[in-house]
Amino acid sequence: MPEQTPDEVISAGGAGAGMDLAIEEGETLEKTPGGPEGTGPAEKPRSLWSDAWRDLRRNPVFIISALIILFLVIISIWPSLITNQDPLNCDLGKAQESSQPGHPFGFDGQGCDVYTRTVYGARASVTVGVCATLGVSLLGGILGGFAGFFGGWWDSILSRLTDVFFGIPVVLGGLVFLSVVPGSTVWPVIGFIVLLGWPQIARIARGSVITAKQNDYVQAARALGASNSRIMLRHIAPNAVAPVIVVATIALGTYISLEATLSFLGVGLKPPAVSWGIDISAAANYIRNAPHMLLWPAGALAVTVLAFIMLGDAVRDALDPKLR
């Protein structure tokens, strides 16, 4: 066991082989697929992050999800690599037709090629998902973390602020914010999601920081005279970040769906933009007669979300020293 982080020293040895006792069936909880259990203890001290990276490189879940995400990023930047058609070139005469040579996924309600639109839709959808999640996690994590750590007035003000934001119905917020901030790019949509999404993460972060704060190692670090910033960054953040990552990776999927809902309401991305959200909301009404219109963009969305959740899980496990 690497024993470099003070957290582990203080938390009385952290995870050990004895932990298996907790579960009578003797399952090894800490065994992430391919995760190295108790390898090489006699190495140089390493940081939490380099440890994590070492773990990740050997984790097939991480490798697979990273490859999927890499692929998505590449086709987001150069969609023409895998399709030579124009997503806006549609032939209404072929509306709702199913697959045929040259058009493997069939046509949508406007007679556009579903395959091409799915490929081109990746850019907007992945951008919305990733940027909104990053924005929400940073803003919500930091504000929530502060609230939980400092307590008192900080906590009161920030908690009440999250309350105010939670009170705003998403649809109303969307209609107002996005009709006041016009434009057919993804940025107003991302801004709106961050604005309405951060309280959720902030609440979670606050809750887990409050829990982490109570731990003995934090008390000990404080007794040893560690500064607030050191306690927060070195002791609490790594221990409180897990729920945030879990919620954030799931939220990524819902944000892409939310973009669909906003498009459905006419305030999300606007044509000529192409996104999975636009296509899913348009296809939902045709679920009975042309399910292929829904299947492909929704499938692409599902795979993307899967990749990000798996990635999130792997990173979370790698960051958790107790799991090593």
Next chain:
Amino acid sequence: MRGATQAKWAACAVAVALMATACGGGGGGGGGGANGIVSSSWGDPQNPLEPANTNEVQGGKVLDMVFRGLKKYDPKTGAATNMLAEKIESTDSQNFTITLKDGWTFSNGEKVTAHSFVDAWNYGALLKNNQKNAYFFGYIDGYDKVHPNTGNASAATLSGLKVVDPKTFTVKLSQKFSLWPDTLGYPAFAPLPKAFFTDHAAWVSKPVGNGPYTIENYTKGSSMSLRKWDGYPGDDKAQNGGIDLKVYTDSNTAYTDLVAGNLDLVDDVPASQLKNVKADLGDRYINTPAGIIQTIAFPFYDKKWDTPGGIKVRQGLSMAINRDQITSQIFQKTRTPASDWTSPVLGEEGGFKKGLCGAPCEYNAADAKKLVQEGGGIPGGQLKISYNADTGSHKEWVDAVCNSINKALGNNKACVGAPVGTFADFRSQVSQQKLTGPWRAGWQMDYPLIQNFLQPTYYTNASSNDGKWSNKQFDSLIDKANAESDKAKAVSTFQDAERVLAEQMPVIPLWYQNGSAGYSDRITNVALNQFSVPVYEQIKVK
């Protein structure tokens, strides 16, 4: 599905049988079907159910069942026939004498008299009553006193209305309008009982009228039960026992409920379900013309659009729209490509003329591109068609229209849809002249007259001339047609005015909208009238 549905129908059949026996036992009454109740989809009416305050179909449905006016439009031909009116006479197209038939009462027993009409109309016209259809009384002399454009009313009643005796009243119009009596079938002209004025709150919560149905129960926002009024004096008595209107949150849900056997009648089949209609309902589906035309309007208040070359651009754009393809692929033929600015429900005699628009309304990609270029191209480089995203399936057709234009012009970004979140916001942007590009427009007729399709929408500064188009020749032809006392001559003069529209193309006509409805196999004899409202009183229950 089969099992459950059959079980439900079996239960229904038992219920009907029991009811029929009960009726039979009581001696008299109708046979089994005549007391059957029909359940029908409904939407929450936007305004209180006052006749002069109801301007949309959902409230209109109720008024149609609960009220009868001086005239009624024949559900098939659209002709205005006398209902409560014995006769409406005029010698000069401006002063009318209206005589009522005997024997009409409200369902609370009160007699329908000339006062019932005159009081109702005065109420509807008076500014402080906030009646949204007040403009219907605008042709009556003295309207500008009771409903001035600014400030307070200087009179409480219309000076043009005079009660002669309980059966007779006279109307003086402020201008000649030969076809005016034919407008009187609109619900805004319905008579009102005394209770409406004496206990208004109670009346609004459960309206009382003189139609074939009475309201038994009204739960705002969720349902209304209407029952046949046995004492109804008219000859269009209800053929069923009553109608239960159920508010649905979404037309898709209502349709699903119909297919599952929980509902008898849906009068608004959503576009996305049209492909399934044959499989789900077989021939229990009707698709008949309604007095609605959809168009694309332009902002003539904006210098960019009010140019001499603009005519060519608008004609070019019109020719770039493949109406046949869009109406069959997006609307499954529940719309008919438009070739004039009226509606087929008027009939040839009423002024509908197929092909009046000519070549500019026919798809021709090559000429379209040429014309747009000759006219100086699309102002601003890109055509942004505004529409509201919250109702109807506007997104689908606007996208299809844009694709068609883009294809014809050979530019994938020449035209895009510009959704606006809510109808209210959309309308306020239109009426405050904030839009700098074209928008989707539609006109649902108030009464089946060619005048109603032309004057309110294209006459200079008319109430629905949102684009502020103005043309002297058009205006004078409309004035001339209104003064014409011979109906056929009036109609042909209106058509002359319409030809001006064909030359100028102030709005692009897209298609005539049909009413579409589906019904269960419990009921027969279902039809929609020209306002796409089901003719409820004729429905028969098996």
Next chain:
Amino acid sequence: MGRYVIRRLLQMIPVFFGTTLLIFLMVNVMGDPIAGLCGERQCDPATAAQLRKEFGLDKPVWQQYVTYMGNVFTGDFGTAFNGQKVTELMATAFPITIRLTVIAIVFEVVIGISLGVVTGLRRGRPVDTTVLILTLVVISVPTFVTGLLLQLLLGVKWGIIDPSVSSEAPFNELLVPGLVLASVSLAYVTRLTRTSIAENARADYVRTAVAKGLPRRRVVIRHLLRNSLIPVVTFIGTDVGALMGGAIVTERIFNIHGVGYQLYQGILRQNSQTVVGFVTILVLVFLAANLIVDLLYAVLDPRIRYA
């Protein structure tokens, strides 16, 4: 504890005013609602002006807000455009939505937490992977698709349920809509519980409990679960408000005349009286739920003390 609750209750006052003011401004920013009342044509200017006066829209926004709040404190939430009292709308809408929310929360708690515990204890096993993929599918498909699909299959194809909910909306008709409404949150709860359980399964107290020879069930429920619930409880607490106000899509698909539907109608018609009224109540519910969650922290984790 008592002082803490009082302090929190006092803090609700600024939140209450802040939110209502914000919502009031937002509805106002959306523009003139009168234009939408006259269908496809323009309201004649005199009637429009008269209507504006009647609904108080001709006054400055701050004055409208003050008048409105003054009325609210006397129990008058105003009138919708169709002439119906907003309080009447609330009286019919809230009971339905509360039933729907209760069902959704029960689903979240029962199914979500059970699945979370099972997968948390069996990380990496086939059960875990299966549930992971299932939750994933649920998350990645938007609610309106799940709702329409279930309605089509259960309601129309197989006839197991009625595709639409009647206006009384009894509990049994709300089961499927409740499940649809809960679906995404359910996936969150499962995954949050799973993570939390997996983490705490290695804590000292669990080891001690096992060492003491306590039965497995007791260890899991009394020790492990109790300590793993903080993030989950936080989430469910914040979810109550979201479920009640956010059921717009579900309510629309299943024809439920609840809060989400009324709110959506109010928003579309830009009726500030309806929107602000409903949101005001939702905010109160939300604040109460948050307070309860914070108090539950102390119950779940005795180390947390509120002074």
